[in-house]
Amino acid sequence: MKKRLTGAAALILAASLAGCSAVDKVNEKTSEEPVSSAVEGGSETTPTEETTVSTTENVVLPDEEGYAEGYIGDTMRNAFFDYVVNSASIVSDYKGIKPAEDKDLLVVNITIMNTSTSSLPMFDTDFFLYQPNETEDDKKYIDTVTAADTSLKAEGMLEPEYSIGIHETVTGDLVYEVPKGQKDFIFAFEEYFDNNEYGDVFVVRFTAK
Numbered sequence: 001m002k003k004r005l006t007g008a009a010a011l012i013l014a015a016s017l018a019g020c021s022a023v024d025k026v027n028e029k030t031s032e033e034p035v036s037s038a039v040e041g042g043s044e045t046t047p048t049e050e051t052t053v054s055t056t057e058n059v060v061l062p063d064e065e066g067y068a069e070g071y072i073g074d075t076m077r078n079a080f081f082d083y084v085v086n087s088a089s090i091v092s093d094y095k096g097i098k099p100a101e102d103k104d105l106l107v108v109n110i111t112i113m114n115t116s117t118s119s120l121p122m123f124d125t126d127f128f129l130y131q132p133n134e135t136e137d138d139k140k141y142i143d144t145v146t147a148a149d150t151s152l153k154a155e156g157m158l159e160p161e162y163s164i165g166i167h168e169t170v171t172g173d174l175v176y177e178v179p180k181g182q183k184d185f186i187f188a189f190e191e192y193f194d195n196n197e198y199g200d201v202f203v204v205r206f207t208a209k
Contacts, residue, residue, distance in 0.1 A: 062200040069203045076202045079191050080120060082113040088208040095154035097145060099177045106178045106208055108187060111171040114164040124160050129176050132186050145175045183208045
């Protein structure tokens with residue numbers, strides 16, 4: 001049975017065990033054209049129409065190296081679910097939650113569609129955020145505010161831990177405390193399986209408004 005990566009910590013562990021980490025895959029692609037392919041025609045690894053839900057016309061699949069890159073509004077299709085980053089905005093206050101003096105809040109609104117054959121346990125750390133163009137040594141993963149403090153909850157936010165039923169869809173906000181003035185980000189997910197192997201990496205690049 002397949003299972004998902006549960007947060008940036010698992011990615012860091014993978015980087016220490018494997019020769020090519022998710023970050024390496026992202027860095028290798030920075031000088032290349034974005035990898036984006038519509039599902040028209042399908043492929044051997046493409047989930048069938050009966051078990052998938054797409055909210056956009058553009059479905060992004062990984063290339064032969066296991067890397068998929070998209071943008072706001074694209075449907076990122078992995079082995080467990082489809083997800084779409086609907087919007088990304090910088091705010092100084094999120095429903096009473098305020099950042100530190102030298103920080104802003106980044107609000108990422110996301111829709112997740114369970115395309116698997118069982119309920120999916122999810123965590124707000126399943127998706128990891130970082131700034132582009134950082135070296136591996138300098139790279140810092142940014143956690144959600146609820147990952148740092150589970151008491152920081154507000155209506156509309158995804159819970160620190162939740163579940164998505166078969167063929168069901170969840171939409172909500174992930175809120176991050178980010179450096180003031182920073183607007184460009186990478187929002188990513190990496191597959192992880194029961195046999196302890198890591199799979200494809202899915203990256204959404206955006207400039208927050």
